[in-house]
Amino acid sequence: MARTGSRPLVVTADEALLDDLLRLAAMAGTELEVATDPAAARPHYERASIVLVGPDQTEPLDRARFRRRAVVLVGRIAVDDPPPGLIRRLGVEHIAVLPAAASWLVTRLGAVALAPPGHVIALLGGRGGAGTSTFAVTLAVTAAHAGQRVMLLDADPLGGGLDLMLGLRQFDRPGPGELVALTLETAGPGDVLADAAVTTLDTARRERDLVVVDLPRHLGLIGEAVLRNADRTYLVIPAELRACLAAGRVAALARPHSRHLAAIVRDASADTLPTDDVARTVRLAVAGTYRSDPALRTALARGEVPPADGPGPLVDLCRRLLTAHPGRGTGEAAA
Secondary structure (H helix, E strand, C coil): CCCCCECCEEECCCHHHHHHHHHHHHHHCCCCEEECCHHHHHHHHCCECCEEECHHHHHHHHHCCCCCCCEEEEECCCCCCCCHHHHHHHCEEEEEECCCCHHHHHHHHHHHHHCCCCEEEEEEECCCCCCHHHHHHHHHHHHHHCCCEEEEEECCCCCCCHHHHHCHHHCCCCCCCEEEEEECCCCCCHHHHHHHHHHHHHHHHHHCCEEEEECCCCCHHHHHHHHHHCCEEEEEEECCHHHHHHHHHHHHHHHHHCCCEEEEEECCCCCCCCHHHHHHHHCCCEEEEECCCHHHHHHHHCCCCCCCCCCCHHHHHHHHHHHHCCCCCCCCCCC
């Protein structure tokens, strides 16, 4: 289910800081959920549009293993920089010191009050050649045809470039929506790049209705960070025994970092593994199935974008997934 733009949350037992934040929230035209400790924060923490944390609660939240994106550390005086590991674990995107950062904070609270965050879907391949990039491009284009503002993030350094599949030199608007493609930097210190990936996702959530991320099977710190910040993760699995065994290992790596992990099964039939056998092998629920579409693969290889009314099993599956879990601005619908 897509998020519904819940109110910002502040976690602090510092009464003076809380008074300041309530005043700034009123200036931004929003109200805050207030929690003085991790126990009080837990019902609101994951669904809050943004979390403001006082310096007094950083270590308690870390000890309680609270993890999410869009966290702002707020203090009334200059605070000692927390350890980088704690910053990364808590998902801190900004450190705001009042009163100097008051204007920035009002703007930030106002921005999240205007619209709920966009939806992030991460895609993984159960094995090499599973068709994850084809799935990612088709999902993104289908959402854009439906009127969503979509960002397609390529986080797979060995994927060959999703922008080439889209033929972006001649690609403009696929329909009533918009689609942009971006390649995440994957060379450099892992912890720094993971932080950059989280910042990119948070920015994309604010500006886009849907973000589709193509991830490598060998996750690394970037892949783990993306999974922790994705609303849903789909593992694309060809219905073959060796592919299922490989996908089971990928699922074991992804599961601890995923909010929601499900399988997409390709080419299940009487001549391959049945869908139920795939699900049992990888120990995942199946979110959908589809048959390979050679014509679609050929079109994408030429940089041709699928048409808005294009038929095909993969396009049909993407439409069903988007109906069941829409991005921002499309409303809720049953599967």
